[in-house]
Amino acid sequence: MKLIIAIFLLGSWFNICIGQEDVTTDELKEHITYLTSDKNSGRYPGGKVNKRIVNYIKNDFKKSNIPSYLKSYKQPFMAQLRVKKGLMPKKAVKTWNVIGVIEGNDPNLKNEFVVLGAHYDHLGLGGGPSTKSERIGIHHGADDNASGTSALLEIGEKLWAHKAELKRSVLLVAFGAEEQGLLGSKYFADNPVVPLSNIKLMINMDMVGRLNEAKQVYMGGAGTFPGGVELMKELGPPLGLSPVVHAGSVGGSDHVSFYKKNISVLGIHTGGHPQYHTPEDTLELINFEGQKQVCDYIFNAIMKVASTIYDMKFIPQRE
Numbered sequence: 591m592k593l594i595i596a597i598f599l600l601g602s603w604f605n606i607c608i609g610q611e612d613v614t615t616d617e618l619k620e621h622i623t624y625l626t627s628d629k630n631s632g633r634y635p636g637g638k639v640n641k642r643i644v645n646y647i648k649n650d651f652k653k654s655n656i657p658s659y660l661k662s663y664k665q666p667f668m669a670q671l672r673v674k675k676g677l678m679p680k681k682a683v684k685t686w687n688v689i690g691v692i693e694g695n696d697p698n699l700k701n702e703f704v705v706l707g708a709h710y711d712h713l714g715l716g717g718g719p720s721t722k723s724e725r726i727g728i729h730h731g732a733d734d735n736a737s738g739t740s741a742l743l744e745i746g747e748k749l750w751a752h753k754a755e756l757k758r759s760v761l762l763v764a765f766g767a768e769e770q771g772l773l774g775s776k777y778f779a780d781n782p783v784v785p786l787s788n789i790k791l792m793i794n795m796d797m798v799g800r801l802n803e804a805k806q807v808y809m810g811g812a813g814t815f816p817g818g819v820e821l822m823k824e825l826g827p828p829l830g831l832s833p834v835v836h837a838g839s840v841g842g843s844d845h846v847s848f849y850k851k852n853i854s855v856l857g858i859h860t861g862g863h864p865q866y867h868t869p870e871d872t873l874e875l876i877n878f879e880g881q882k883q884v885c886d887y888i889f890n891a892i893m894k895v896a897s898t899i900y901d902m903k904f905i906p907q908r909e
Contacts, residue, residue: 611751613744613885615878621650621740622799625710626730626873633731634714635669635767636683643710647688647743647764654747656690659761659783663688667777669767672719685711685766687774689783692749694896696757703784704896705761705792706745706888707775707844708738709768713867720867727869732876734866737799739764741885748889758790758896765844768796775844779851789853790902791815791895793888794845797859797866801880805832807887808859811845813837813907815854822856825890829883838907852904858888 624630624646631639648663665687671680688710694700712731713723723729730736746762761784765774779786801807807826812818812835819835826833840846845855860880865871894900 611748613748613882613889615882617744618740618878618881618885619873619876621743622732622736622873622876625736625739626732628728632714632716632729633710633712635671635685635711635770640683640685640711640766644686644688644766647710647739650743651688651690651746651762654743654750656692656746656750656762659689659691663690665689665778665781665783667766667774667781669770669773672770674718685774687766687778688764690746690762692746692753692756692760692762694756694759695754699757699899700759701788702758702902703761703789704758704892705763705789705848706742706795706892707763707765707792708742708795709735709765709774709844710739711766711769711774712736713769716869722867725869729867729869730872732871732873733797733799733863734871735768735796737797737876737881738795741795741798741881741888745885745889745892749892752893752897755893755897757898760892760896768844772844772847775847779847786851786853789848791854791856792845792848793856793858793892794843795858795888796843797862798884799876799878799881800860800863801877801884802861805830805880805883806834806861807831807884808834808861810836810839810841810857811849811855811907814840814849814905816901816903816905818854818856821894822891825887825894829887829890831883831887833887840907852906854902854904856891858884860884
Protein backbone atom coordinates (compact mmCIF):
# COMPACT_ATOMS: atom_id res chain seq x y z
CA MET A 591 0.00 0.00 0.00
CA LYS A 592 2.81 2.41 0.90
CA LEU A 593 4.43 1.69 -2.46
CA ILE A 594 1.17 2.45 -4.28
CA ILE A 595 0.79 5.73 -2.39
CA ALA A 596 4.39 6.65 -3.15
CA ILE A 597 3.88 5.93 -6.86
CA PHE A 598 0.67 7.99 -6.84
CA LEU A 599 2.40 10.94 -5.17
CA LEU A 600 5.32 10.69 -7.57
CA GLY A 601 2.93 10.62 -10.50
CA SER A 602 1.07 13.65 -9.16
CA TRP A 603 4.35 15.52 -8.71
CA PHE A 604 5.38 14.54 -12.25
CA ASN A 605 2.10 15.79 -13.67
CA ILE A 606 2.52 19.11 -11.87
CA CYS A 607 6.00 19.49 -13.33
CA ILE A 608 4.74 18.71 -16.83
CA GLY A 609 2.02 21.29 -16.35
CA GLN A 610 4.66 23.85 -15.44
CA GLU A 611 6.78 23.00 -18.45
CA ASP A 612 4.03 23.20 -21.08
CA VAL A 613 1.72 25.90 -22.30
CA THR A 614 -1.77 24.41 -22.10
CA THR A 615 -4.99 25.42 -23.83
CA ASP A 616 -6.86 24.84 -20.56
CA GLU A 617 -4.78 27.43 -18.71
CA LEU A 618 -4.94 29.90 -21.60
CA LYS A 619 -8.72 29.58 -21.55
CA GLU A 620 -8.84 29.91 -17.76
CA HIS A 621 -6.90 33.18 -17.88
CA ILE A 622 -8.94 34.68 -20.70
CA THR A 623 -12.20 33.59 -19.09
CA TYR A 624 -11.25 35.50 -15.95
CA LEU A 625 -9.86 38.57 -17.70
CA THR A 626 -12.93 38.96 -19.93
CA SER A 627 -15.55 38.26 -17.27
CA ASP A 628 -18.35 40.80 -16.85
CA LYS A 629 -17.17 41.64 -13.34
CA ASN A 630 -13.94 43.01 -14.82
CA SER A 631 -15.90 45.46 -16.97
CA GLY A 632 -13.48 45.67 -19.89
CA ARG A 633 -10.32 46.24 -17.76
CA TYR A 634 -10.34 50.05 -17.87
CA PRO A 635 -7.41 51.83 -16.17
CA GLY A 636 -7.88 53.04 -12.60
CA GLY A 637 -10.16 51.90 -9.80
CA LYS A 638 -10.99 48.59 -8.14
CA VAL A 639 -11.19 46.54 -11.34
CA ASN A 640 -7.72 47.65 -12.38
CA LYS A 641 -6.34 46.68 -8.95
CA ARG A 642 -8.05 43.28 -9.20
CA ILE A 643 -6.48 42.56 -12.60
CA VAL A 644 -3.04 43.67 -11.41
CA ASN A 645 -3.33 41.39 -8.37
CA TYR A 646 -4.41 38.50 -10.58
CA ILE A 647 -1.27 38.87 -12.71
CA LYS A 648 0.96 39.36 -9.68
CA ASN A 649 -0.48 36.30 -7.96
CA ASP A 650 -0.02 34.17 -11.06
CA PHE A 651 3.65 35.17 -11.19
CA LYS A 652 3.94 34.14 -7.55
CA LYS A 653 2.15 30.85 -8.23
CA SER A 654 4.69 30.11 -10.98
CA ASN A 655 7.55 31.00 -8.56
CA ILE A 656 8.53 33.96 -10.74
CA PRO A 657 10.00 36.64 -8.47
CA SER A 658 9.61 40.39 -8.74
CA TYR A 659 12.62 42.32 -10.05
CA LEU A 660 12.32 45.04 -7.42
CA LYS A 661 10.76 44.83 -3.95
CA SER A 662 7.32 44.90 -5.54
CA TYR A 663 5.92 43.40 -8.73
CA LYS A 664 4.08 46.67 -9.34
CA GLN A 665 5.48 49.73 -11.10
CA PRO A 666 2.96 52.53 -10.45
CA PHE A 667 2.32 55.47 -12.77
CA MET A 668 -0.36 58.03 -13.52
CA ALA A 669 -2.36 57.63 -16.72
CA GLN A 670 -4.09 60.53 -18.44
CA LEU A 671 -7.21 59.00 -19.97
CA ARG A 672 -8.24 59.75 -23.53
CA VAL A 673 -11.51 61.52 -24.29
CA LYS A 674 -13.38 62.41 -27.45
CA LYS A 675 -12.27 65.61 -29.12
CA GLY A 676 -14.02 68.61 -27.60
CA LEU A 677 -14.88 66.97 -24.28
CA MET A 678 -13.49 68.00 -20.90
CA PRO A 679 -10.34 66.10 -19.90
CA LYS A 680 -10.69 63.28 -17.40
CA LYS A 681 -8.65 63.18 -14.22
CA ALA A 682 -5.45 61.14 -14.40
CA VAL A 683 -5.71 57.77 -12.65
CA LYS A 684 -3.20 55.57 -10.91
CA THR A 685 -2.39 52.29 -12.61
CA TRP A 686 0.50 49.86 -12.80
CA ASN A 687 2.86 47.81 -14.87
CA VAL A 688 3.44 44.34 -13.39
CA ILE A 689 7.02 43.05 -13.63
CA GLY A 690 8.53 39.64 -12.97
CA VAL A 691 12.03 38.36 -13.72
CA ILE A 692 13.70 35.08 -14.58
CA GLU A 693 17.42 35.45 -14.03
CA GLY A 694 19.91 33.96 -16.47
CA ASN A 695 22.87 31.86 -15.41
CA ASP A 696 25.82 33.17 -17.39
CA PRO A 697 28.04 35.37 -15.19
CA ASN A 698 28.10 38.13 -17.80
CA LEU A 699 25.06 37.58 -20.01
CA LYS A 700 22.67 37.44 -17.05
CA ASN A 701 22.99 41.22 -16.94
CA GLU A 702 21.44 41.40 -20.40
CA PHE A 703 17.66 41.12 -20.76
CA VAL A 704 14.95 39.99 -23.11
CA VAL A 705 11.68 41.75 -22.29
CA LEU A 706 8.49 39.81 -22.99
CA GLY A 707 5.49 42.08 -22.75
CA ALA A 708 1.74 42.38 -23.27
CA HIS A 709 -0.81 44.99 -22.22
CA TYR A 710 -3.59 43.84 -19.91
CA ASP A 711 -5.93 46.85 -20.13
CA HIS A 712 -8.81 47.39 -22.54
CA LEU A 713 -11.61 49.88 -23.24
CA GLY A 714 -13.95 49.37 -20.32
CA LEU A 715 -17.53 50.12 -21.30
CA GLY A 716 -16.60 51.82 -24.56
CA GLY A 717 -17.90 55.27 -25.40
CA GLY A 718 -14.84 56.32 -27.36
CA PRO A 719 -12.48 58.01 -27.86
CA SER A 720 -12.31 56.35 -31.28
CA THR A 721 -15.35 55.90 -33.51
CA LYS A 722 -14.68 52.16 -33.50
CA SER A 723 -15.08 51.97 -29.71
CA GLU A 724 -18.05 54.37 -29.35
CA ARG A 725 -20.68 51.72 -28.58
CA ILE A 726 -21.66 51.47 -24.94
CA GLY A 727 -21.28 47.99 -23.48
CA ILE A 728 -18.60 45.84 -21.92
CA HIS A 729 -15.65 45.67 -24.28
CA HIS A 730 -14.36 42.27 -23.21
CA GLY A 731 -11.12 42.44 -25.20
CA ALA A 732 -10.59 38.68 -25.45
CA ASP A 733 -8.12 38.98 -28.30
CA ASP A 734 -7.17 42.57 -27.44
CA ASN A 735 -5.44 41.80 -25.22
CA ALA A 736 -6.48 39.09 -22.82
CA SER A 737 -4.84 36.78 -25.35
CA GLY A 738 -1.48 38.51 -24.97
CA THR A 739 -1.79 38.64 -21.18
CA SER A 740 -2.61 34.94 -20.94
CA ALA A 741 0.30 34.18 -23.28
CA LEU A 742 2.61 36.21 -21.05
CA LEU A 743 1.59 34.19 -17.99
CA GLU A 744 1.86 30.83 -19.73
CA ILE A 745 5.15 31.50 -21.51
CA GLY A 746 6.53 32.90 -18.26
CA GLU A 747 5.62 29.67 -16.49
CA LYS A 748 7.32 27.63 -19.19
CA LEU A 749 10.43 29.83 -19.12
CA TRP A 750 10.67 29.36 -15.35
CA ALA A 751 10.64 25.59 -15.85
CA HIS A 752 13.55 26.00 -18.30
CA LYS A 753 15.42 28.66 -16.31
CA ALA A 754 18.50 26.47 -15.94
CA GLU A 755 19.03 26.79 -19.71
CA LEU A 756 18.96 30.60 -19.76
CA LYS A 757 22.12 32.63 -20.18
CA ARG A 758 20.41 36.01 -20.50
CA SER A 759 17.68 37.11 -18.11
CA VAL A 760 14.03 37.61 -19.05
CA LEU A 761 11.78 40.39 -17.78
CA LEU A 762 8.06 39.66 -17.96
CA VAL A 763 6.04 42.87 -18.14
CA ALA A 764 2.26 43.29 -18.19
CA PHE A 765 1.71 46.88 -19.29
CA GLY A 766 -1.10 49.12 -18.15
CA ALA A 767 -2.93 51.80 -20.15
CA GLU A 768 -1.80 50.79 -23.63
CA GLU A 769 -5.19 51.74 -25.05
CA GLN A 770 -4.69 55.25 -23.67
CA GLY A 771 -1.61 55.83 -25.82
CA LEU A 772 1.03 53.20 -24.91
CA LEU A 773 1.31 54.86 -21.50
CA GLY A 774 2.58 51.86 -19.52
CA SER A 775 5.36 50.99 -21.93
CA LYS A 776 6.31 54.65 -22.31
CA TYR A 777 6.59 54.95 -18.55
CA PHE A 778 8.68 51.78 -18.34
CA ALA A 779 11.00 52.97 -21.12
CA ASP A 780 11.42 56.36 -19.44
CA ASN A 781 11.80 54.80 -15.97
CA PRO A 782 13.50 51.45 -16.66
CA VAL A 783 14.13 49.00 -13.86
CA VAL A 784 17.34 47.98 -15.64
CA PRO A 785 19.61 50.12 -17.84
CA LEU A 786 18.10 50.40 -21.31
CA SER A 787 21.46 49.47 -22.81
CA ASN A 788 21.10 46.07 -21.10
CA ILE A 789 17.77 45.31 -22.83
CA LYS A 790 18.74 43.45 -25.99
CA LEU A 791 15.28 42.53 -27.32
CA MET A 792 11.67 43.39 -26.55
CA ILE A 793 8.96 40.99 -27.74
CA ASN A 794 5.42 42.34 -27.59
CA MET A 795 2.27 40.23 -27.86
CA ASP A 796 -0.85 42.15 -28.80
CA MET A 797 -3.80 40.13 -30.17
CA VAL A 798 -2.36 36.61 -30.49
CA GLY A 799 -5.59 34.63 -30.10
CA ARG A 800 -7.09 34.46 -33.57
CA LEU A 801 -4.71 32.31 -35.62
CA ASN A 802 -6.29 31.83 -39.06
CA GLU A 803 -6.67 28.67 -41.16
CA ALA A 804 -3.46 29.48 -43.04
CA LYS A 805 -1.63 29.44 -39.67
CA GLN A 806 -0.19 32.90 -40.27
CA VAL A 807 1.46 34.68 -37.38
CA TYR A 808 2.44 38.25 -38.21
CA MET A 809 5.29 40.34 -36.91
CA GLY A 810 7.15 43.57 -37.47
CA GLY A 811 10.61 44.60 -36.36
CA ALA A 812 12.43 41.36 -37.20
CA GLY A 813 15.10 43.34 -39.01
CA THR A 814 16.00 45.26 -35.85
CA PHE A 815 18.47 42.59 -34.74
CA PRO A 816 20.97 40.42 -36.65
CA GLY A 817 19.41 37.47 -38.48
CA GLY A 818 15.98 38.24 -37.05
CA VAL A 819 14.02 37.83 -40.27
CA GLU A 820 15.62 34.49 -41.03
CA LEU A 821 15.25 33.26 -37.45
CA MET A 822 11.56 34.06 -37.19
CA LYS A 823 10.85 32.42 -40.54
CA GLU A 824 12.76 29.27 -39.62
CA LEU A 825 10.98 28.79 -36.28
CA GLY A 826 7.53 28.59 -37.85
CA PRO A 827 7.33 25.40 -39.96
CA PRO A 828 8.35 22.93 -37.20
CA LEU A 829 5.28 24.14 -35.28
CA GLY A 830 3.00 24.14 -38.30
CA LEU A 831 3.01 27.93 -38.55
CA SER A 832 3.48 30.20 -41.58
CA PRO A 833 5.14 33.35 -40.22
CA VAL A 834 4.61 36.61 -42.11
CA VAL A 835 7.79 38.42 -41.15
CA HIS A 836 8.55 42.10 -41.74
CA ALA A 837 11.98 43.59 -41.17
CA GLY A 838 10.40 46.98 -40.39
CA SER A 839 6.68 47.75 -40.00
CA VAL A 840 7.28 48.28 -36.32
CA GLY A 841 3.61 49.20 -35.84
CA GLY A 842 1.65 50.90 -33.06
CA SER A 843 1.72 48.82 -29.87
CA ASP A 844 3.93 48.76 -26.78
CA HIS A 845 7.09 47.63 -28.55
CA VAL A 846 7.20 51.05 -30.25
CA SER A 847 8.18 52.60 -26.89
CA PHE A 848 11.29 50.41 -26.88
CA TYR A 849 12.10 50.88 -30.56
CA LYS A 850 12.18 54.64 -29.96
CA LYS A 851 14.90 53.97 -27.37
CA ASN A 852 17.01 52.10 -29.97
CA ILE A 853 16.12 48.66 -28.65
CA SER A 854 15.51 45.69 -30.96
CA VAL A 855 11.87 44.64 -31.05
CA LEU A 856 9.36 42.11 -32.32
CA GLY A 857 5.69 43.01 -32.42
CA ILE A 858 3.72 39.76 -32.79
CA HIS A 859 0.02 39.29 -33.55
CA THR A 860 -2.37 36.99 -35.43
CA GLY A 861 -4.09 39.66 -37.52
CA GLY A 862 -7.00 42.05 -37.36
CA HIS A 863 -10.71 41.20 -37.40
CA PRO A 864 -14.13 42.92 -37.44
CA GLN A 865 -14.53 42.50 -33.67
CA TYR A 866 -11.52 44.72 -32.91
CA HIS A 867 -12.48 47.36 -30.30
CA THR A 868 -16.10 46.20 -30.16
CA PRO A 869 -18.06 44.33 -27.46
CA GLU A 870 -17.99 41.27 -29.75
CA ASP A 871 -14.29 40.56 -29.11
CA THR A 872 -15.19 37.64 -26.85
CA LEU A 873 -13.86 34.35 -25.52
CA GLU A 874 -15.85 32.21 -27.94
CA LEU A 875 -13.85 33.48 -30.92
CA ILE A 876 -10.42 32.63 -29.52
CA ASN A 877 -8.55 29.84 -31.30
CA PHE A 878 -6.93 28.23 -28.25
CA GLU A 879 -5.04 25.53 -30.13
CA GLY A 880 -3.68 28.22 -32.42
CA GLN A 881 -2.79 30.43 -29.48
CA LYS A 882 -0.80 27.61 -27.93
CA GLN A 883 1.13 27.25 -31.22
CA VAL A 884 1.91 30.96 -31.16
CA CYS A 885 3.03 30.74 -27.51
CA ASP A 886 5.38 27.87 -28.32
CA TYR A 887 6.73 29.85 -31.28
CA ILE A 888 7.48 32.86 -29.07
CA PHE A 889 9.00 30.65 -26.38
CA ASN A 890 11.34 29.12 -28.95
CA ALA A 891 12.37 32.58 -30.17
CA ILE A 892 13.17 33.67 -26.62
CA MET A 893 15.20 30.53 -25.96
CA LYS A 894 17.17 31.05 -29.17
CA VAL A 895 18.21 34.52 -27.99
CA ALA A 896 18.36 34.02 -24.21
CA SER A 897 19.86 30.53 -23.90
CA THR A 898 22.70 31.11 -26.39
CA ILE A 899 25.36 33.70 -27.11
CA TYR A 900 23.22 35.02 -29.98
CA ASP A 901 24.76 38.26 -31.24
CA MET A 902 22.36 41.06 -30.38
CA LYS A 903 22.61 44.66 -31.54
CA PHE A 904 20.07 47.26 -32.61
CA ILE A 905 19.53 47.77 -36.35
CA PRO A 906 17.27 50.72 -37.20
CA GLN A 907 14.67 50.22 -39.94
CA ARG A 908 13.04 52.48 -42.46
CA GLU A 909 9.32 52.53 -41.98
